[in-house]
Amino acid sequence: MNSSLQKAWDIKIENLSSGYKDVTVIKSMNAHIPAQKITAVLGESGCGKTTLIKTFLGLIPIKSGKLFFADKDVTALNEKSFRIMRRRFGVLFQDGALLSSLNLLDNVALPLMEHTKLSKQTIRKAVLEILDLVGLKDAAYRYPSELSGGMRKRAGLARAIITEPPLLFYDEPTSGLDPITSLRMDRLLLDMQSYYQHMTTILITHDMNSVSRVADHILLVKDGIAHFNGTKEDFFSSSDPYIKNFLEQEETQKQNHVLPDNPEVRQALDAWLES
Known part of the structure; x- marks a missing residue:
């Protein structure tokens, strides 16, 4: 079933704006997601990365700009034609x-x-x-x-x-998994990319360990625009202040998971459990 001879799809984003009713979340974004690579879409909560993926999937309307899948302009397609194109998408939801x-x-x-x-x-x-x-x-x-x-x-x-599918979308593929299972999932993603060599993979994730293991390309979304769009190596070595701060925050959050400590509540629970 190996489909390495199938045509590979890339994604081109040109001055793209999208959002919900009167709210524009993606704001004149320009970016390129390369074919046959694993692209991690990163960003702080509320930055627009989920809205971007929903726009790709046709769940949120495009307000302006253009979106190309394999050089085909999505914005020029009618609803029926887009539904036919969407059959070629694979989507892995969180659960x-x-x-x-x-x-x-x-x-x-x-x-x-x-x-x-x-x-x-x-x-x-x-x-x-x-x-x-x-x-x-x-x-x-x-x-x-x-x-x-x-x-x-x-x-x-x-x-x-x-x-x-030529396009495969993952939503938080390692969320809720223990470290060993997360590592196995990452290895499986790499195996899939190697086996299906025509496939272009886009994943939303907050797991920077997973990003460092599997991603080829990074799209960092900030305030609805593409703040960074390039290789993983360039991203992790960047001197850009926002990127450095983003990476430092992610590392700090991993290290500073402090458990709540409320002696009064704990004593009351202990008394109840022992009664």
């Missing part, structure tokens, strides 16, 4: 977004069941191959409630890549 009433095999099979006329036998074979790729073949007949958080993430990834 995997699995349907609780379906087992893992049927969850991953959904895109092929809904959008193709392949036989059940062909779909089952394809799904089992993908599940084997993400290390979940033995869990094919389990239900989401029977899976750990890391397994649900991998299951969501399997469903996102079952159609071998």
